[in-house]
Amino acid sequence: MIWHSTGRSEDGVMCHPVDGESWQKFDVDYPNFSSEPRNIRLGLAGDGFNPFGNMCNPHSTWSVVLTTYNLPPWLCMKESSFMLALLIPGPKAPGKDIDVFLRPLVEELKFLWQSGIRIKDTATNTFFMMKAMLLWTINDFPARSSLSGWSGQGYRACPTCNEDTPSYRAVNKVVYIGHRRFLDADDPLRMSFKFNGQPETRPTPRHFTNEDIQEQLGRLILRKPGKHPNTLKENMDRQGFELNRSKRSIFFELEYWSSLQLKHNIDLMHVEKNVGESLLGTSMMNDKSKDTSKAREDLKNLNIRRNQWLQKRVYQIEKENSPEFHKELSALSMGSQMDVYTYTACIINGVRFMVLSRDAQRKTQNSGVLTVCENGEKYYGQLEEIMEVQYPYDYSTVIFRCKWFDTGDIPDDNFISIDTEKEAYQDDQLIYASQAKQVFYIREPVNHRRNQNNNPRCVVEHVNHQNIWDLPSDNARVQNAYSDSVQDVDNVEVENVDIVQKDSSPGARLFIEFSHTFKAMLT
Structure with missing residues (x-):
């Protein structure tokens, strides 16, 4: 019975509850109890079963079993060490009214904690006052709801996150998709879009102190156990300020219960079985x-x-x-592959496009972009990045990331003036390369005292290209317009690589326009 005080792990590996934080914190909080190694630490397990073995006959009998954690791990979990404390008859599960049946057991636990019982130690042939405490409960999630009083259903079902439970209403159920909040702040999985289409930037859920829990319990409405015909239904329904608590658990009558770091354990067998299936x-x-x-x-x-x-x-x-x-x-x-290739120039349908960073080093201009929506609305911008998204079987599609200008209301005439310092649509910068048309921006003339290059206003010049193809002969850095693959960028200088693509040519590789979330492709 004193193994827990002599057989603790010395290599930092947890082999027994005595090596855990909850046990050690209790020793610090209650030194008078922990100073006597022969005092008993109990674990309570409760669950329902059908004694008739016939699942067609709905019947639930609940057993409440105690085990002693003073013993070593190879003994405390043996059947001979279990104590059947209660057997609650069916035919229905007691639910939140299980406290009515637990009352005699809790009264005994209170007596064993406060007064103890005089008992003889046969090993030393001496008498001492043995006390006992309940370390925690062991149960599946539905049984935890009955024992703890925190409902495992609804939008706040997580007892750890409490009122901060991240929940989502699915088609026919409530689901909980905020588990990445428990990862480290720099964990790369936090920024992945594969879980719910969004990065996880929220911090770890806050820790609710004993004072917080007691304050929540103090707001509960006192309700009689069981169902009473004279009780109005609206008085039985849980109010918003009660959160997910259906009752004040009877275990809070134990003097030490509120200070325990770990009050309820989830039975791994049930989780492993359900998740595995x-x-x-x-x-x-x-x-x-x-x-x-x-x-x-x-x-x-x-x-x-x-x-x-x-x-x-x-x-x-x-x-x-x-x-x-x-x-x-x-x-x-x-779907697309994870690798995304970037280029500084490409040729689409005989028109050469260049990104703005490369275009700024040249006297010619190839970075102006125009795209037209289905309703005829026009958007003007400058090309900032060219990306090729790869698909299986050597297919791909090219995407433009553009800086769009806030053009306001543009009149439908031949003269369009744009302020290039006003940027818009910063969260919607991507278009398919096939959606882009090329335009040129000519700075408006200004007073001779002012530098012409500093004028942010430009006039848009539309161009009708003749689609004249630039067919290189032996230039290894530029791809032939009718080839079936994009050049391997690992063997050339990326800054000078052009993608050559003709959508209308039967010999060109196919561009698959798949409406993926492009942010997910780039993570």
Whole structure:
């Protein structure tokens, strides 16, 4: 019974609850109790089961079992060390009214903590006053709700995050997708867009102190256990200021309970079983699969893995040897690769474009961009970055990142003046290269006393290109217009590489315009 005081881990590896922070904190808070190693530390486990073994007959009998953590790990978890403290008959689970059945046990725990019991130590042949305390409970998540009084359902179901629980309303359930908040601030997974289409910038959920918990418990409305026909329904419903608490747990009557660092443990067996079944079921696509139509609708609403429907359909038509199947469609369904190539120049449909940083070193101008929306609205800007997004089977698409000007209301005539210092649409800078038309910006004339180059206002000059192709002969740094692949940028100077692409040519490589979130491609 004193193994916990002599058999502690010396290499920093946790082998027993005595090596944990919760046990050690309790020793500091209550030195009178911990000074006697023969005092008992108990763990309480509770759960329901069907004693008839027939799942068609809904019946739930609850057992409450105690175990002694004074013993070494190879003994405290043996069946011979368990003590059946309560057996709560069915046919229904007690739910939050379990405190009614726990009352005798809690009264005994209070007596063992305050007064103790005189007992003989056979090893030393002496008598001493043995005391006992309840270290924590062990249960699955539904049982934790019954024992702790914090409901495991709704928008604030997480007992750790408390009122700060990050929740989301899915198609037919509430889900919790804020687990990345517990990662370190510099963890790269925080900035990934693969989880819910957004980076995680929120700090770790705050720690609620004992004073915070007591303040929340003090706001609870006193309600009688059980169901009473004379009680109005509105008085039974939980109020907003009560958060997710359905009651004040009976364990708070124990003097030390509120100061415990860890009050309730989740049974790993249940978590391992449920998560394992879901993972294997989804991978093997059996009746345990979570890949349902509602789950896919949730992914679509969250703007993540939007190509899953297409991928599943493409897989089916490929398996059926359908004439609808094509490699281009398969590449589209699999999504883009993680690598993104950047260039400083490209040729699209016979028109050469250059990024602004490279264009500034030349006397000619090739960075002016115009794109026209479906409703005919025109947007003017300057090309700042050229990106090639790769897809499987050697397909790709080219994207322009542009600096757009705030043009205001532009009259529909031949004279358009733009203030190039006014920038707009900073969160929407990407277009497909095929959507870009080239324009030139000519600075407006100013008073002779002022430097012409400092004038921010420019006049837009539209150009009708003749689509004359620049076909290089032996220049290894520029790709042939009718080749099937973009030049390997690892073997040349990237600053001088041009992408050559003719969308209308039957010999050109296909550009797949897939409406991915481009931010996700670049992370």
